[in-house]
Amino acid sequence: MRHPVLRLSDQALRSADQAIGFLMQQAVENADCISLAAGLVDEQTLPVDLVRETVGKVLAESGSGSRLLQYGTTQGPEPLRRVFREYLAELEQRTDRLSDLPLSQLFLTTGSQQLLALLAQALFNPGDICLVAAPTYFVFLGVLQAVGADIVPVTADGFGMCPAALRETLSRLEQEGRLSRVRLVYVVSDFENPSGVSVSAERRPQLLSLAREFSRESRIFLLEDAAYRELRYDGVSPASIWSFDRDRETVILAQTFSKSFSPGIRVGLGVVPQSLVKPLSDLKGNEDFESAHLNQHVVARALKDRTYHQHVQRVRDNYRIKRDAMLEAADREFGGLPGVSWYRPEGGMYVWMRLPDSVPTGFQSAMFRRATQVDKVMYVPGELCYPQDWPARPRSEMRLSFGVQSPDGIREGMRRLASSVRWALETGG
Ligand SMILES: Cc1ncc(COP(=O)(O)O)c(C=O)c1O
The missing domain is CATH 3.90.1150.10 (Aspartate Aminotransferase, domain 1)
Incomplete structure (x- = not known):
């Protein structure tokens, strides 16, 4: 037929x-x-034994275990988000445990790729502009292409995306009357896939300031993709770009447990501006109701027990x-x-x-x-x-x-x- x-x-x-x-x-x-x-x-x-033990523990502890095999909530259960917030506070070296960061701004996602994809859906109509370091993570280029974004490369060197080049590009777009179409600056801050380069400590606040300064006609967000953040083998970690965003309304921070723990477990952590919580939650709800509930419990438990920390040290x-x-x-x-x-x-x-x-x-x-x-x-x-x-x-x-x-x-x-x-x-x- x-x-x-x-x-x-x-x-x-x-x-x-x-x-x-x-x-x-x-x-x-x-x-x-x-x-x-x-x-x-x-x-x-890959932490096969650790995951086996941890699954056993979390299923035994939650009573019948059935709670963890039930639906959870779109952004991930609040008690778990608290555990992940504490872990983020450790990475950020914040002794206050980041308790001023509302849990509503945290998302547990299906890998960090899901946050990248949801964000592209939330921000872009065909022809809207995303500025990216050249070169950058090619899978995100595909995501941007799928939503019809106009992808504009910005020069990067051994210290990451060049602030002078970002300013020049934004100014040029303004002269062309296209500044109002710019939605996002995408930066892989640590050991970029593919270049291995990290954005230098000095440049981090500068990139953020530029996104703010040029948010004249409409809001320009900065997506800090920190997928490789925990895989540092020498030197010291600079503060994240996100940490400079005092009112937390410009930077979206995307992290993942794929590289440090297991990609198959598909647990990512996103921190998003308050103004994006609802649009992202609506889109995520449509897509999957929530990310795998049991897997989030497993990673949270390994974080609490600090077995995760020992594991990451071995990975490094x-x-x-x-x-x-x-x-x-x-x-x-x-x-x-x-x-x-x-x-x-x-x-x-x-x-x-x-x-x-x-x-x-x-x-x-x-x-x-x-x-x-x-x-x-x-x-x-x-x-x-x-x-x-x-x-x-x-x-x-x-x-x-x-x-x-x-x-x-x-x-x-x-x-x-x-x-x-x-x-x-x-x-x-
Ligand atoms: C820079 C970067 N961001 C995000 C991801 C997405 O990974 P995942 O969805 O497993 O967190 C990857 C995967 O390779 C990556 O290299």
């Missing part, structure tokens, strides 16, 4: 052809490669070794190669490598084919991490993840990758 024509929504159509889709397909097609592409967390660090120790293995391999294998440079991250899961402009790294490039088909190693092409319709986007970068491979796997992957890069430099890519 012939079916009548399928008519999809504009949002569904705009969601097609996204970078994450290409990447997953490449991962499947190149399953025999050493993957320095996958952004998954290290399986060895594990990733520090792997980060060092990748940087040592980079020095050894790529050290003498002309025009090749990389950033040394203090945390997170990625090393960002730049090749000469003459060597494109995209899926269609000779370099990508050589790496995946001859040397059997895979990376994420850097161009995915810029707005797709930006003509000036750099095309010769690579995101290398030290998340999933063992130190030996990382060393071998880097040896193979260097062989492809040497080939590309010799043959002109």
